[in-house]
Amino acid sequence: MNLKEFNSAVVRTETPDATELDLRPFGARQSEALDFWLPTTLTQVDPFATKYIVKVDASVILSPIAFACLATLQHKHLPVSLVRV
Numbered sequence: 001m002n003l004k005e006f007n008s009a010v011v012r013t014e015t016p017d018a019t020e021l022d023l024r025p026f027g028a029r030q031s032e033a034l035d036f037w038l039p040t041t042l043t044q045v046d047p048f049a050t051k052y053i054v055k056v057d058a059s060v061i062l063s064p065i066a067f068a069c070l071a072t073l074q075h076k077h078l079p080v081s082l083v084r085v
Contacts, residue, residue: 001029001036009033018051024085030060034082038069041080051079058084 010033011022026033034056045052062070073080 001032006033006036010037014050016050018053020053020055022055024055024057030056031063031066034060035063035065038066038073038080041078042069042072042076045073045078045080047076047078049079051081053081053083055083055085060084 009025011025013020013022021037023030023033023037034054037054041052070080070082
């Protein structure tokens with residue numbers, strides 16, 4: 001997956017409090033989209049920035065990459081949440 005492909009399918013909603021990224025339009029490729037986006041957050045998300053809320057289907061199986069990135073984000077207290085809908 002590349003940035004152009006990611007940006008063409010993700011549904012981004014921005015409010016003063018949070019940026020919501022809905023990955024459900026990726027369908028069966030939601031896990032791949034998550035694996036593409038999460039590593040970039042490790043270097044680009046500011047701890048004082050608005051919160052990122054990432055939505056995926058409840059059936060999405062998280063890869064080892066996703067688990068590792070989420071654990072690192074949590075350890076660094078970066079404002080990223082994964083919501084299974």
